[in-house]
Amino acid sequence: EPEVTQTPSHQVTQMGQEVILRCVPISNHLYFYWYRQILGQKVEFLVSFYNNEISEKSEIFDDQFSVERPDGSNFTLKIRSTKLEDSAMYFCASSDPTMNTEAFFGQGTRLTVV
Amino acid sequence: GENVEQHPSTLSVQEGDSAVIKCTYSDSASNYFPWYKQELGKRPQLIIDIRSNVGEKKDQRIAVTLNKTAKHFSLHITETQPEDSAVYFCAAGLTDSWGKFQFGAGTQVVVTP
Numbered sequence: 001e002p003e004v005t006q007t008p009s010h011q012v013t014q015m016g017q018e019v020i021l022r023c024v025p026i027s028n029h030l031y032f033y034w035y036r037q038i039l040g041q042k043v044e045f046l047v048s049f050y051n052n053e054i055s056e057k058s059e060i061f062d063d064q065f066s067v068e069r070p071d072g073s074n075f076t077l078k079i080r081s082t083k084l085e086d087s088a089m090y091f092c093a094s095s096d097p098t099m100n101t102e103a104f105f106g107q108g109t110r111l112t113v114v
Numbered sequence: 115g116e117n118v119e120q121h122p123s124t125l126s127v128q129e130g131d132s133a134v135i136k137c138t139y140s141d142s143a144s145n146y147f148p149w150y151k152q153e154l155g156k157r158p159q160l161i162i163d164i165r166s167n168v169g170e171k172k173d174q175r176i177a178v179t180l181n182k183t184a185k186h187f188s189l190h191i192t193e194t195q196p197e198d199s200a201v202y203f204c205a206a207g208l209t210d211s212w213g214k215f216q217f218g219a220g221t222q223v224v225v226t227p
Contacts, residue, residue: 033213043150043158043203043217056214091157095213102148102160103213 002026004106006092012112013082021077021109023092031095032075033103034067036060036088043091049075082113116141118206120218127225133191135221137204140185144206147180147187148215153200161202162189165209194225 005024013019025032034046047057049067066078075094079086089110095103117140127133139147145166150158164171164178164187171178175194180187191198201222205215 031213042219043205045214045216048211048213056211093213097209102163103215105150105157105159107157 002104004092004094004104006090006106006109008109009107010110010112012114015084015113016081019079019082019111021079021090021092021111023075023077023106024073025075025092025094026096026104027073029094029096029104031055031097031103032067032069033093033095034077035091035093035105037091037108038088046077079111082111084113087111087113116144116206116216118204118216118218120204120221122221123219124222125224127194127223129194129196129225129227131194133189133194133198133223133225135189135202135204135223136186137188137206137218138184138186139206139216141206142182142185144208146207146209147178148205148207149176149178149189150203150205150217151200152203152220158203191223194223196225196227199223199225 007022032049035043037043045058047061048055064080068076089108091108092106093103120137148163151161152158162176164180175192177190201220203220204218207215
């Protein structure tokens with residue numbers, strides 16, 4: 001079964017540093033998403049991306065965040081200047097609504113800001 | 115915006131019994147309601163979903179019901195097994211905003227043998 005893959009599985013970074021979280025969505029999917037889950041809390045939508053641009057974003061997704069699809073396979077989330085409160089599990093997901101499929105989640109990247 | 119409330123936060127059931135998790139949503143425009151299961155340390159995985167044109171959907175031991183008027187939907191797991199132990203999240207969204215779901219806070223289900 002095709003999977004969404006994310007790297008790294010765990011990233012530790014110092015406050016104020018930039019981090020890039022990487023995702024390889026399922027190859028024939030058209031929509032890509034980032035979610036985050038602070039430990040013990042609900043999964044929160046960050047941003048959706050379609051046709052090489054952001055289609056929707058939440059209030060969490062401020063100017064510190066950006067997304068990019070640098071090539072035909074990768075989808076990245078960049079946090080420019082990390083804060084302690086950015087510590088969370090970040091999930092990438094992808095879907096192809098034209099095929100009526102679900103949003104498939106990756107295994108997540110645990111970001112720890114120290 | 116959409117707000118999803120989920121209850122209970124924890125649910126302990128004996129193996130073989132049924133489990134019911136309830137969610138309410140606030141935005142009457144929401145028309146797609148997926149349920150995700152997340153085992154410890156793993157990714158959320160879709161287990162069942164329902165659209166607003168259907169009142170009930172069943173898949174083996176799992177069923178979901180939707181009451182659009184009351185804006186609530188429920189997950190029913192029958193004949194629970196230890197492997198059903200996980201955190202279950204409900205979500206609500208729009209079929210034309212695929213993936214932009216508002217999730218509930220989750221229900222920790224523990225099935226004891």
